[in-house]
Amino acid sequence: MGSDLLLVLVVATALAFDFTNGFHDTANAMATSIATKAIPPRAAVLLAAVMNFAGAFISIAVATTIAKGVVDNDVITLGTLLAGLVGAIAWNLVTWLKGLPSSSSHALIGGVVGATLAAQGADAVNGSGILERVIVPALLAPLIAGAIAVLATFTAYKLMTRFRESTAQRGYRIGQIGTASLVSLAHGTNDAQKTMGIITLALIAHGSLSGDVDTIPLWVKLASATAIAAGTAIGGWRIIQTMGHGLVKLEPPMGFSAEASGGAVLMASSYYGFPLSTTHIVSGSILGAGVGKRLADVHWGLAGRMVAAWLLTLPSAALVAGVAWYLTDGLGGDSVGPPVLFGLAAIGAVGLFVVAQKRPVTPADV
Known part of the structure; x- marks a missing residue:
C-alpha cells in the first residue's frame, strides 16, 4: 500500500491509543475526588478532560524522549509503529475491562519495543535509555509519591485538630478541586506527549520530518490533546471505582494529600x-495516604494485583506487538499487512466494548 495511506493508518491508530489512554487513566486524576464527594462524577471527568487538553501544550520533553530515547528512529518503519500501537491498545482495553489501573505509558513503550525487536532486533532498541528514563524512574516515582503522601496525610490530620471537623472536611473537599486539576494537568503534560512522540516518529519514518524531534508540529499537538481529552470525557468508570474505593477508604484530607503528592511528582517527571x-x-x-492515616484500612490484596498487572504490562504489550508485526510481515509487509492488522484490531476493540456492556459500570456505581 502507499506510504501516505500507511501514515494515515498509523496516525489514526496513535490517536485511538490516545483516546483509550484518556478513558483508561481518568481515574488517576479524579477517582479520589469522586470517592470523597468533593466533585460530582460527571463534572469531575469534564474538568479532567479540560485540564488534560491544556496540559498537552505545556512542554515537549516527554514527546522528545519517546521520539528519540526508546528505539532507533533511523530504522523504525510505519509498519513497526502500527504493530506497536496495536499491542498497546490491546493491553489498555483488556485491563480496562478488568478494572485494573495498569500503565498506558508502559503499554505504549512495551508495544513499540516489542514490535521493534521483532522487526529490527535488539540493536534497534535503546536499552540504556529505557533503563535510565523509564525503568528506574518507574520504580522510584511511586515510592517517592507514596512517601510524600504519608507525610502530607499525617500533617493534614494534625491540622484538622485546630478546626471543627466539619469545617476542616469541607475545606479539604474544596481544596481537592485544585489538587485534582493539578493531577489532570500533569496527566495531559505527560501522557498526551507520548502520542505526540509516536506520531513524530511516524512522520520521520515517512520522510515528512527530518530526524530533528525538538519541534513538534502544531497539528500533532492539537490532535493528541483532543484525543486524550475526548477519551477522558467519557469517563473510565471501571477503573475510577477501583482507584477510588478499592485501595483505601478515602476521606477528604487523604484525597487532598494523595492528589497533591501525585500531581507534584508527575509534573516534576514531565519537566525532566x-x-x-x-x-x-x-x-x-x-496507598501512602492510607498509610499516613493511622488505622486506615488499606486493601493490600488489590494492591498486589495491581503490582502484578504493572509488571506484566511491558512484556505483555511487547508480546502482542511482536505477534502483530509477524502477522503483517507474513501478509506481505507494508503492502497488505497493515490494513489487515488495522481491521483486525478494530474488530477486536469493538468486541471488547460489546463484552463490557454485559457488565456496565456507570457514574452511579462510583
Whole structure:
C-alpha cells in the first residue's frame, strides 16, 4: 500500500491509543475526588478532560524522549509503529475491562519495543535509555509519591485538630478541586506527549520530518490533546471505582494529600522528560495516604494485583506487538499487512466494548 495511506493508518491508530489512554487513566486524576464527594462524577471527568487538553501544550520533553530515547528512529518503519500501537491498545482495553489501573505509558513503550525487536532486533532498541528514563524512574516515582503522601496525610490530620471537623472536611473537599486539576494537568503534560512522540516518529519514518524531534508540529499537538481529552470525557468508570474505593477508604484530607503528592511528582517527571506512568504515581500516593492515616484500612490484596498487572504490562504489550508485526510481515509487509492488522484490531476493540456492556459500570456505581 502507499506510504501516505500507511501514515494515515498509523496516525489514526496513535490517536485511538490516545483516546483509550484518556478513558483508561481518568481515574488517576479524579477517582479520589469522586470517592470523597468533593466533585460530582460527571463534572469531575469534564474538568479532567479540560485540564488534560491544556496540559498537552505545556512542554515537549516527554514527546522528545519517546521520539528519540526508546528505539532507533533511523530504522523504525510505519509498519513497526502500527504493530506497536496495536499491542498497546490491546493491553489498555483488556485491563480496562478488568478494572485494573495498569500503565498506558508502559503499554505504549512495551508495544513499540516489542514490535521493534521483532522487526529490527535488539540493536534497534535503546536499552540504556529505557533503563535510565523509564525503568528506574518507574520504580522510584511511586515510592517517592507514596512517601510524600504519608507525610502530607499525617500533617493534614494534625491540622484538622485546630478546626471543627466539619469545617476542616469541607475545606479539604474544596481544596481537592485544585489538587485534582493539578493531577489532570500533569496527566495531559505527560501522557498526551507520548502520542505526540509516536506520531513524530511516524512522520520521520515517512520522510515528512527530518530526524530533528525538538519541534513538534502544531497539528500533532492539537490532535493528541483532543484525543486524550475526548477519551477522558467519557469517563473510565471501571477503573475510577477501583482507584477510588478499592485501595483505601478515602476521606477528604487523604484525597487532598494523595492528589497533591501525585500531581507534584508527575509534573516534576514531565519537566525532566520522564515518560512515567500516572497510574503508578497516583496509586502510590493513594496507598501512602492510607498509610499516613493511622488505622486506615488499606486493601493490600488489590494492591498486589495491581503490582502484578504493572509488571506484566511491558512484556505483555511487547508480546502482542511482536505477534502483530509477524502477522503483517507474513501478509506481505507494508503492502497488505497493515490494513489487515488495522481491521483486525478494530474488530477486536469493538468486541471488547460489546463484552463490557454485559457488565456496565456507570457514574452511579462510583
